Amino acid sequence: MELDAELSALAAQEDLSVDLVRRLLQHPGARRSVALLRRDLTGELIAEIIELGSVRTLAANRSVPSRIRARFAEHGEPAVRCAVAASVRDEPLGLLARLAADPDPSVRSFLAMNDHLPAGLLEVLAADSEASVRSSVVQRWRDVPDNVRRVLLTDADPDIRSGSARAFAPPADLLSGLLADPATRAAAVAYALPTPELAADSDSDVREAVASHPDLPPALRDLLAEDQDIFVRSAIAARADTPQAIREQVVATLEPDSPVAEWLLAFRRGGHTCPPAAPASPNLTRQQAESLLARAGL
Known part of the structure; x- marks a missing residue:
């Protein structure tokens, strides 16, 4: 593991003594990890993080006391207000309503992601003048x-x-x-209900949706098995009611012409898998942490 990554991992380690956390604040990457991930930040550490310029990251830390995060909602930088808007509770009362009226649409978009937002404010955001805000409501509500x-x-x-x-x-x-x-x-x-008109639509996304419809008539299924679009044919091949002989004929035609098409086909079939998460770094002892900090000149 590279030195920067080791420092960031140490910064998130639980039960780390305050003096070691303070030394980690001098490293930009480790400071971001401290600001975002630690649940045990003291008032002094919070003040120091703000002084060092990592207030935006700190604003996204849900463990920071509500009274402090409420101050971030008044910050001059929209990015800071966005970070707090995404997860802050309505403490003090009226804070969420103030953020819903923020002049920057990005703040209102992030607010729409907030799990603590009442339905009344979501309804306000659903009628927002900015499409990006309304889009956030659609994605989350x-x-x-x-x-x-x-x-x-x-x-x-x-x-x-x-x-x-x-x-x-x-x-x-x-x-x-x-x-x-x-x-x-x-x-x-x-x-x-699937119709011949929809099965012949000029938009391949429409034809693919028809090909995936649970009530697709056999005649339209067989027609779409010969569709010019590979994703439409793939949807037919994936149907449980497609006869085996037709499925084999269709599968033989599913040769993507690009890596992107190949990935999309695998994803839609459910065959795409993400790489396994890296194993968590083991906790360092005080001596090991001191050695790491010394190597970094902290």
């Missing part, structure tokens, strides 16, 4: 009331409509409009 869902599904921004159609089940009276909208048609297919 699942138990959306019908009135908000309708607004998002019919948003003026096609990206918001598209994301909403993938995130929320649409009300039945909106389905025809969503199927007519190029931005939402592919996502809306899951809630409609």
Whole structure:
């Protein structure tokens, strides 16, 4: 392990004495680890981290006392307010409402990620003037009331409509409009009956959605088995009701023409796996920690 990584690992080690933590603050990488990960920061260490310029990282540490994080919500740098907005509680009362009215849209976007945000403020953010904020609401809010869902599904921004159609089940009276909208048609297919028109759509995402539909008629299944798009054919091959002979014919055509296509096919089949996480670094003794700090000149 490289020296910088060793120092960062030491900075996150539990039960590390305060004098060693203070020495680690002189190393930028280790200081970020201290500021973000330690749960035992004293008032003196917090003040020193702020003085050394790592307030943005400190603002993201959920173990920092609420009264201090509330101060960060008034910080002049939007990045600091973003860090605190993502996870701060409503302490003191009204803090979340102030962040919902922050002039910087990035702060309001991060606030939409906050698990402590009440439904009333999420509804305010769902009507935000900035599309990026509304998009954050779509990505994070699942138990959306019908009135908000309708607004998002019919948003003026096609990206918001598209994301909403993938995130929320649409009300039945909106389905025809969503199927007519190029931005939402592919996502809306899951809630409609597959038709020859949808199976022949010029958008391959729509045809792929039809190919994955649980109620796909055999005639449309066999038609899509010969689709020009590799991902549509792959969806047919993955169906449990595809006859073995057709599956074998389709699989023989699934030869991606690029590494990206190959990765996407593996991902959609569920065959993509992330590398295993690196094993946790063993805790260092006081003597080992002193030796490491000496090597780093701290």
